[in-house]
Structure formats: structure tokens, C-alpha cells
Amino acid sequence: MRKKSVLALLLAGCLAGLSLAGCSSKENSSDGPDSGNSSPEGKTKLKAIIVKHSLTKDVGEMKWLTDLEEKANVDIEWQQISADWDQKKSALFASGEIPDLLFNATSNSDFVQFNGLFEDLGPLIDQGAPNIQKMFSEHPELKTLATQIDGKLYGTPRYKGIWPGSTASMFINKTWLNNLGLQVPTTWDELEAVLIAFRDGDPNQNGDKTDEIPMDFNPIGWDFTPKLLLGSLGLPLSNGASDGYFTEGAQVKNFYVDERFKTLMQFLQKLYSQNLINKEAVTQDYSKFQSVARGSGATAKVGFTWGWETGDRFGNELKDQYITLPQLKHHADSTDELYWSDDYYYQNYGSNAVSVSASSKNKEAAIRFIDAFYEPVVSLQVLFGGMNDTDKGMKDNGDGTYEVLPPADASLDPGSWKWTNSFADNGPMYIADALKDKLTLGSDMQNVLKEKAVYDELLNKADQKTNVYPQNFMKYSTEDTNTLAMNQANINNITDQKWANWLTTKVDIEKEWAAYVASVNSSGLEQNLQIRQKAYEEYLSTLK
Numbered sequence: 001m002r003k004k005s006v007l008a009l010l011l012a013g014c015l016a017g018l019s020l021a022g023c024s025s026k027e028n029s030s031d032g033p034d035s036g037n038s039s040p041e042g043k044t045k046l047k048a049i050i051v052k053h054s055l056t057k058d059v060g061e062m063k064w065l066t067d068l069e070e071k072a073n074v075d076i077e078w079q080q081i082s083a084d085w086d087q088k089k090s091a092l093f094a095s096g097e098i099p100d101l102l103f104n105a106t107s108n109s110d111f112v113q114f115n116g117l118f119e120d121l122g123p124l125i126d127q128g129a130p131n132i133q134k135m136f137s138e139h140p141e142l143k144t145l146a147t148q149i150d151g152k153l154y155g156t157p158r159y160k161g162i163w164p165g166s167t168a169s170m171f172i173n174k175t176w177l178n179n180l181g182l183q184v185p186t187t188w189d190e191l192e193a194v195l196i197a198f199r200d201g202d203p204n205q206n207g208d209k210t211d212e213i214p215m216d217f218n219p220i221g222w223d224f225t226p227k228l229l230l231g232s233l234g235l236p237l238s239n240g241a242s243d244g245y246f247t248e249g250a251q252v253k254n255f256y257v258d259e260r261f262k263t264l265m266q267f268l269q270k271l272y273s274q275n276l277i278n279k280e281a282v283t284q285d286y287s288k289f290q291s292v293a294r295g296s297g298a299t300a301k302v303g304f305t306w307g308w309e310t311g312d313r314f315g316n317e318l319k320d321q322y323i324t325l326p327q328l329k330h331h332a333d334s335t336d337e338l339y340w341s342d343d344y345y346y347q348n349y350g351s352n353a354v355s356v357s358a359s360s361k362n363k364e365a366a367i368r369f370i371d372a373f374y375e376p377v378v379s380l381q382v383l384f385g386g387m388n389d390t391d392k393g394m395k396d397n398g399d400g401t402y403e404v405l406p407p408a409d410a411s412l413d414p415g416s417w418k419w420t421n422s423f424a425d426n427g428p429m430y431i432a433d434a435l436k437d438k439l440t441l442g443s444d445m446q447n448v449l450k451e452k453a454v455y456d457e458l459l460n461k462a463d464q465k466t467n468v469y470p471q472n473f474m475k476y477s478t479e480d481t482n483t484l485a486m487n488q489a490n491i492n493n494i495t496d497q498k499w500a501n502w503l504t505t506k507v508d509i510e511k512e513w514a515a516y517v518a519s520v521n522s523s524g525l526e527q528n529l530q531i532r533q534k535a536y537e538e539y540l541s542t543l544k
Contacts, residue, residue: 064386155352176203353428487524
């Protein structure tokens with residue numbers, strides 16, 4: 001999904017007098033027993049913020065985490081944030097008073113904007129973080145990912161390596177196709193015909209021809225959207241295509257000004273005008289997007305859509321009605337190369353899992369606690385939940401193998417259980433490659449890998465040095481970061497409004513296209529492409 005613009009951070013100076021209650025570090029503290037920063041048991045007391053998923057329970061209820069604190073000899077005072085962190089952190093960071101530890105709370109732009117606020121973790125890792133050292137030794141690209149343009153490391157990375165190479169799958173209701181005697185579509189033309197049949201034919205067979213939604217999606221800039229159909233036109237998306245950026249032939253481009261995006265919008269406008277697309281697709285939030293697809297009992301409401309996995313998208317009662325649809329051809333006689341979004345970096349590599357305050361008096365204890373997360377078996381629990389009778393997230397089979405357990409709460413699907421019961425994807429972790437063959441994934445992830453296998457052939461042909469955009473590996477100077485943020489805000493104001501207008505009206509897109517492209521380019525896109533091209537080429541120079 002589109003990351004919220006960092007423009008707000010540029011305005012943080014006016015909020016310098018503000019801070020979040022309970023976040024500031026103690027002014028007089030050290031690792032010494034008489035510092036007033038030790039618990040009665042002799043543990044080092046640290047303050048931490050964690051930005052967590054809205055589903056995630058109180059982290060204090062996670063036994064694996066309290067056990068980890070005990071092992072690291074620390075006593076953590078947690079502040080937990082589940083919403084509006086981008087707005088809250090501007091005030092907090094501008095205040096200059098931040099907690100010792102920040103989990104899933106920082107971005108590269110923060111290190112640029114708030115220079116001096118965060119500790120360079122490089123020396124601390126060298127001195128007292130053997131698990132992170134081992135991770136860097138086995139995957140040196142993770143150190144490259146974590147290292148900023150000034151050569152310093154302000155946030156530890158995360159690595160899974162067991163997630164699929166694509167974020168989204170394309171789903172169609174096979175039960176509806178069967179009910180109407182239809183074949184699985186293979187082209188945009190065939191898809192349009194199927195959607196018309198879904199609209200008119202009462203495919204869920206409940207006697208109401210008005211309650212079906214032929215097509216549904218999230219707003220275009222997000223993950224689960226028709227932007228994936230750009231791959232039908234030979235456009236190689238990758239790593240979430242944040243704000244429309246991609247690489248083609250080692251050139252950084254943006255699909256919002258690409259002729260192929262015009263072709264896509266003309267198709268979507270045609271579908272919308274025929275009442276084939278959910279009228280709320282432009283405005284609905286993710287929770288509404290999910291709930292609509294889960295239908296009503298055994299009655300499905302959505303025919304064609306995008307999502308992560310059938311259980312996650314449609315719920316346990318409806319998931320078996322849907323199949324994964326391979327990438328569609330534009331027309332039967334099209335000769336365009338087909339692509340699917342290559343999101344392996346996006347799915348398996350993450351930056352800035354944990355940062356440390358430069359003013360913390362307990363940096364040795366902080367890095368000791370951080371490093372404990374990166375022991376591979378602990379990392380499994382960070383991702384999937386604890387191996388104990390309280391958390392019931394994983395099982396140690398006692399023979400060097402491990403398995404993810406089904407939800408202890410039968411009302412939750414495996415994905416929801418994971419996000420409820422653990423730090424999940426937001427945590428600091430290193431799932432070592434040596435564990436891959438020793439780990440039995442949960443039913444949801446087994447299903448994810450099975451469902452997404454239809455895209456493997458397209459993903460395998462992606463050229464990592466020319467057609468995969470490695471955004472999370474690219475670094476920018478202070479000046480470039482500020483320029484990118486200011487320009488992107490202006491660009492998004494145009495693109496977000498325009499695609500929604502084109503979709504929902506009968507305006508002639510062809511007539512508006514040239515003026516639209518000129519306005520986007522002049523709003524800062526050309527400059528942003530130059531800055532990103534430079535960063536991309538610098539990244540390529542690090543590859544062997």
C-alpha cells in the first residue's frame with residue numbers, strides 16, 4: 001500500500017514543543033545499579049515504543065517476549081501504537097525526547113530529517129550483537145540495506161526468505177463461473193464478458209440479481225488493485241510499485257505517465273460505466289474491502305478481485321469458491337511480454353525494525369535485547385508466536401524441526417491469528433536459510449505458496465539488474481529526501497484525483513492524456529526520476 005507521504009515530517013519543526021506522553025527517556029540513567037534505572041531484580045529498565053498492527057494484542061501478554069526480556073536481563077516499559085503513527089511521530093521526534101528503543105517506528109527519511117536523534121548501531125553490533133553479526137555474514141546485502149548514505153546504521157533490518165515472490169494474487173469465483181457455464185477468462189476481452197455475466201446472471205443463485213459485485217479492488221496505488229494488469233501490457237512492476245515507480249531496461253520510470261497506464265484506465269472506465277466495478281472502490285478503506293469479499297454466510301458477493309490468499313480475502317466459509325487467475329493477455333492476438341509484480345524484496349527484506357535513541361544511557365542493554373530477537377528460533381516466534389503452552393503459536397518437535405500451529409482461537413483464520421498473537425511481519429527477525437527445510441508452515445502460508453505458484457514462471461524471468469525496482473535498498477541525501485517528499489506530494493495530488501475521475505466519469509482520457517502527463521512531469525516527477533535513477537545506479541554498483 002502506498003506509504004503516507006513524508007511531507008509531514010518536513011513540517012515537524014513547528015511541533016518542536018510537543019511530545020507524546022510517556023515516551024521520553026529518563027534524563028539521569030546509566031547501566032549502573034545505583035542509577036535509578038534498574039529494577040529491584042537488577043534488570044536494566046528500558047523504555048520502548050512499538051508500532052504494531054491493529055489486530056495485535058497487548059505485547060505484555062506474549063510469553064515469548066517476557067521470556068526474552070528475562071533472558072536479556074531487561075525490564076521494558078512498552079508504549080504501544082496501533083494507529084496514526086505517521087502523525088504522532090512528527091511531534092515526538094521534533095521534541096528530541098524519544099524512548100530507548102523504537103520498534104517498527106522509523107524510516108530512512110527520519111534519520112535524515114532528525115539527524116542526531118538516533119544512535120549509530122554499527123559499533124554496538126560489532127561489540128555485542130553476535131546474532132546480528134552472523135546475519136550480516138550470511139546475508140551481507142542486509143548490511144547494505146541497513147546502512148545509510150552517511151555510512152551509519154540507525155535501524156536493524158529484518159529478513160524472512162520464506163515468503164513468496166509476489167504480494168497479490170488475482171482471484172475469480174469458480175463457483176460463479178460453473179453456475180453460469182462460463183470458462184476461466186484468459187484475456188481482458190474475456191474478463192469483460194465474464195463480468196457482464198456476473199452482473200446479470202445471479203451467479204450466487206440467491207434470487208437477487210442486484211447483490212453481486214463483478215469486480216472489486218483497493219485504490220490504484222495500493223497492493224490489491226488493477227495496476228497488476230499493467231503486466232498484461234509488458235510493464236514490469238516490482239516491490240509494491242510504491243507511487244508508481246518501476247524499472248524497465250535499468251531505467252527508473254513511473255507508470256502514472258506511461259501509455260500503458262492510459263490503456264488500463266480506458267479499460268477500467270469502460271467496465272465502470274457498465275456497472276461492473278464496485279462503486280465504492282475509489283473510497284473504501286481496507287477493512288471494508290475485506291469485509292465485502294467475505295460475503296454473507298455461504299453467499300459470495302464478489303466475483304473478481306485481488307488479494308493475499310483466499311482464506312484471508314474471503315474467509316474460511318467462502319475461500320473454496322475461488323481460484324487464482326494467471327496473468328491475462330490484453331487481447332487474444334497480443335504479443336506483449338507478460339509480467340507479474342516481482343515483490344520478493346518487498347516481502348522478505350525489511351529495514352528499520354528497531355532503532356535506538358542517541359541519548360539512551362543504556363545502549364549496551366538495548367543492543368543486547370535487540371540482538372536476542374535475531375537468534376533464528378526466537379525470530380520464528382517473533383513472526384508466528386511463541387513455542388509455549390501460553391502463546392500456542394509454534395511447536396518445537398524436539399528433533400531440530402518446528403511447525404506453525406493452527407489458531408488456538410478457532411474463530412480466527414491463520415493469518416489473523418498470527419497478527420493477533422505475535423509481532424508478525426512488523427518484528428525484528430532473521431529466519432535463517434538453514435531453517436527453511438526444518439519449518440512446517442501453517443495452512444495459510446502453505447496455501448499462499450500453492451496459490452501463487454501460477455505466477456512463478458513470470459517471476460523467474462525477471463532480471464534483477466534491469467527490471468526489478470529495489471526501493472528498500474536505495475538511499476538518498478538530506479536534500480534529495482526533502483525534494484522527493486515535496487515533489488511526491490504534488491504528484492500524488494494530481495494522479496490520485498485523476499485516476500479516480502477517469503474511472504468514474506465518461507471523460508475522454510485520450511484527449512486529456514498529454515496535458516495530464518505534462519502536469520505530472522512539471523509537478524516534480526522528472527526531477528524525482530533523476531534522483532531515483534542516481535540512487536538506483538548506486539545500488540546496482542553494490543551488486544556483484
